[in-house]
Structure formats: C-alpha cells, structure tokens
Amino acid sequence: MTKTTKKPTTGLVIGKFYPPHRGHKYLIDFAASKVDQLFVVVCDRSSQTIPGNLRAKWLKEIHPKTKVLVVNDIEKDDDSLAWAKYTKKFLGFTPNFVFTSEDYGHDYCRHMGSIHILVDKKRVHVPISATKVRSNPYKYWQYLEPCVRAHFAKRVCVVGAESTGTTTMAHSLAQKLKTSWVQEYGRFYSEGRLYEPENSKWDTTEFSHIAHMQNQFEDALAKRANKLLICDTNSFATAIWHERYLGHQDKQVNHKSKNRHYDLYLITADDIPFVQDGTRDGEHIRHWMHKKFISELKKHDQKYIVLKGTHRQRLQTALSSCQRLIADQKTAPS
The missing domain is CATH 3.40.50.620 (HUPs)
Known part of the structure; x- marks a missing residue:
C-alpha cells in the first residue's frame, strides 16, 4: 500500500x-x-x-x-x-x-x-x-518598514574644511531632530594611521576604501532614520579630500558617489579658529578647501547652504533648513 x-x-x-x-x-x-x-x-x-x-x-x-x-x-x-x-x-x-x-x-x-x-x-x-x-510619507512614517524608510529619508550632508565644526554640527542636528547620524569613517581610519612613519603617504586605494565604507555606514543607518538622515561627510566629499592630499581627483573614487542623492549640503564656514586635535594638518589651506567644496557642489548642481557665525547661529540655520525639507514634501504621482 x-x-x-x-x-x-x-x-x-x-x-x-x-x-x-x-x-x-x-x-x-x-x-x-x-x-x-x-x-x-x-x-x-x-x-x-x-x-x-x-x-x-x-x-x-x-x-x-x-x-x-x-x-x-x-x-x-x-x-x-x-x-x-x-x-x-x-x-x-x-x-x-x-x-x-x-x-x-x-x-x-x-x-x-x-x-x-x-x-x-x-x-x-x-x-x-x-x-x-x-x-506624505513623513506623516505616515510609523507605517513604513526600515528598508522603505531608507528610501524616503531626506539625506542631509555636512561638509567643510578641517576644524570648521562639521562633526559637532552633524551630532547636534541629529540630537535635535531625534534621528540617526552617520559618523565620518575617514576620521577613524586616519586615527589608525597616527603612529605610522611621518613620511607615510596616502594612496588612492585608501580613499576608495574610505568612500566605500562611508556609503556602507550611510545605507545601514538610513534604515534607522527618523525622516532625515544626517551625514558627517560622504563619498562625494571623499573625492575632494583625495584631491587635497594627492593633488588630483580619481575616477575610481569619484565613482563611489555616483547615483547617490542628497537633498541638502550644509557647508561649515572657515570663520572659526583652527583647533589642532592631533590628526589635522590643513590649517594653511582651510579657505581653499572651503571654496573647493562650494565650487564642486555648484559644478554638480547640488543644493547647499553655508553655515556661518557661532555654533548656535549655525545650528538654528541648519535646523530651519532641515525642517523645510520635510514641510516642502509634495504628493508623489500615482
């Protein structure tokens, strides 16, 4: 049977x-x-x-x-x-x-x-x-799963020359907006190189790695975002830092930021004193870097705002700009 x-x-x-x-x-x-x-x-x-x-x-x-x-x-x-x-x-x-x-x-x-x-x-x-x-996805945020939230989250990237308060600004914004923020992977990497010989030079593969890891950090934390994701630098900025250290931009590094969208860039101005933290060496070219960020963002038709003045003044400007990103949401076509 x-x-x-x-x-x-x-x-x-x-x-x-x-x-x-x-x-x-x-x-x-x-x-x-x-x-x-x-x-x-x-x-x-x-x-x-x-x-x-x-x-x-x-x-x-x-x-x-x-x-x-x-x-x-x-x-x-x-x-x-x-x-x-x-x-x-x-x-x-x-x-x-x-x-x-x-x-x-x-x-x-x-x-x-x-x-x-x-x-x-x-x-x-x-x-x-x-x-x-x-x-209005932001009004009904609680009904979205993390991977869908990552798609709709407005991405705000803070960039600037050395010792202009980018990390402080990114952290303060995230704290005020009660959302996730993406720390600068390149800083962790740089600290790991602190005790190498003084003549140890940077190379393109390192910047490519930094850009890749920055993207990974960002995409993971986007799923945790509360409507906005605050980024302390990004892979687009990494390409500019490549030029600052190696004297030219590189296609391999530039490619890391291709097809990545940001709703707003916040540029921290170089109108505050330079503070040495043990990893910085660019006081003499801070203004060049500041102008470089502006010119590159203009070149790529990116929306940006320059933050000037005290930290409190900068933070208020940044908060208002971020809140407008959500308030300006328009109905998506059906």
Missing part, C-alpha cells in the same frame, strides 16, 4: 505595493501563515516613480520566505477575467488561495478557480493605504 503525499498549498498576494507599508505586511504575514508556499506579485507600470524591481527588493527583505515576482501591469483594473487569465499565465499554475483586502478579489478568484480570503477590508488592524503614504 503506497502512502499518499499531501500536495503543498499555494497562496497569492498581488498588488502594486506602491510603496509597501505595514498594511501590506499584515496581509502578507496572514497569508503566509495559512499556506505552504506564498507568492507575492508586484504589478509594475512605467509611469510609477518607484520601480517595481525596487519594491520587490523591499518585499523580499521584509518577507524573506516568500517568492516575490514582478510583472507588467496590464492596466485593466476593472477586468477580473483578463487579470485571472494573465495571472495563471505568468504563474504557470492556479493558486489554491488568493488573499486580498479588496472586493475585486471575489470575481478575480472565481475566474481563476481559486478560493478568495478577504483580510481586514476595513483597515482596522493597520489603518493605512499606499495612497496616503505617497501623499
């Missing part, structure tokens, strides 16, 4: 997830608890400002045990039969169960031959929608 093996049950959650939020997470977690294998399908349109592949990447991070697929949206929202046929075609099978929070699920499942499970239609458990999130 042969023993029969129970066929695994399959489930489907389909949507735009534009963007994913904790309402989606509730739905997917519920579905995953009811079936052996869950498929999550992201419907992508070229007009959407957040690519489908990026939304899928987030969903894979949030739900690592689910199978996440991206398909082109056929843009027939009211045609349940067309969607049922399309779904069976790209899946290659008919799922046993389909989990939705919408009324469309009934006809969709009837045409597909699946069982519809309606979950939290009235949004009682998680009162949020993707439309609300797109209208």
Whole structure:
C-alpha cells in the first residue's frame, strides 16, 4: 500500500505595493501563515516613480520566505477575467488561495478557480493605504518598514574644511531632530594611521576604501532614520579630500558617489579658529578647501547652504533648513 503525499498549498498576494507599508505586511504575514508556499506579485507600470524591481527588493527583505515576482501591469483594473487569465499565465499554475483586502478579489478568484480570503477590508488592524503614504510619507512614517524608510529619508550632508565644526554640527542636528547620524569613517581610519612613519603617504586605494565604507555606514543607518538622515561627510566629499592630499581627483573614487542623492549640503564656514586635535594638518589651506567644496557642489548642481557665525547661529540655520525639507514634501504621482 503506497502512502499518499499531501500536495503543498499555494497562496497569492498581488498588488502594486506602491510603496509597501505595514498594511501590506499584515496581509502578507496572514497569508503566509495559512499556506505552504506564498507568492507575492508586484504589478509594475512605467509611469510609477518607484520601480517595481525596487519594491520587490523591499518585499523580499521584509518577507524573506516568500517568492516575490514582478510583472507588467496590464492596466485593466476593472477586468477580473483578463487579470485571472494573465495571472495563471505568468504563474504557470492556479493558486489554491488568493488573499486580498479588496472586493475585486471575489470575481478575480472565481475566474481563476481559486478560493478568495478577504483580510481586514476595513483597515482596522493597520489603518493605512499606499495612497496616503505617497501623499506624505513623513506623516505616515510609523507605517513604513526600515528598508522603505531608507528610501524616503531626506539625506542631509555636512561638509567643510578641517576644524570648521562639521562633526559637532552633524551630532547636534541629529540630537535635535531625534534621528540617526552617520559618523565620518575617514576620521577613524586616519586615527589608525597616527603612529605610522611621518613620511607615510596616502594612496588612492585608501580613499576608495574610505568612500566605500562611508556609503556602507550611510545605507545601514538610513534604515534607522527618523525622516532625515544626517551625514558627517560622504563619498562625494571623499573625492575632494583625495584631491587635497594627492593633488588630483580619481575616477575610481569619484565613482563611489555616483547615483547617490542628497537633498541638502550644509557647508561649515572657515570663520572659526583652527583647533589642532592631533590628526589635522590643513590649517594653511582651510579657505581653499572651503571654496573647493562650494565650487564642486555648484559644478554638480547640488543644493547647499553655508553655515556661518557661532555654533548656535549655525545650528538654528541648519535646523530651519532641515525642517523645510520635510514641510516642502509634495504628493508623489500615482
């Protein structure tokens, strides 16, 4: 007598997830608890400002045990039969169960031959929608998962010549705004070189490493950000420091900052006394560095503000500028 093996049950959650939020997470977690294998399908349109592949990447991070697929949206929202046929075609099978929070699920499942499970239609458990999130992600920040928060977090980078208060400013801003801040990896690295021979020279590979690590620090802490992420320097600034020490910029180092977006740069002016901390050697070129940051940011069409005066004056200017970044949020296109 042969023993029969129970066929695994399959489930489907389909949507735009534009963007994913904790309402989606509730739905997917519920579905995953009811079936052996869950498929999550992201419907992508070229007009959407957040690519489908990026939304899928987030969903894979949030739900690592689910199978996440991206398909082109056929843009027939009211045609349940067309969607049922399309779904069976790209899946290659008919799922046993389909989990939705919408009324469309009934006809969709009837045409597909699946069982519809309606979950939290009235949004009682998680009162949020993707439309609300797109209208102002900062207002509904608590409904976003860390990887999605990292995408929406406004990035503010503090740069400046040596001993102009960049680290003090970055720390103070983060403290006032109650958010995460990214410390300067290059400083840790420089301190590690303190006891090398005096004639020990810097090389490009070191700056490339510093830029890479700075990016890693930043991307990790962006997930912890409270709407804004404060950065004490970045890989763009590392390329300028490469020029300061080696006399020229380098393509390899410059590439580290490619496609990295910052909403605002804060340049700490060189109008305060130079303080020697044991690692600094650039008092004589502080003004050159200050001007260099301004010229490079202008060259790359980056938004910046120069902070002058006392620390209190600088901090007030910086805080006002950061708060405007959130207040100026505009509705994202649907």
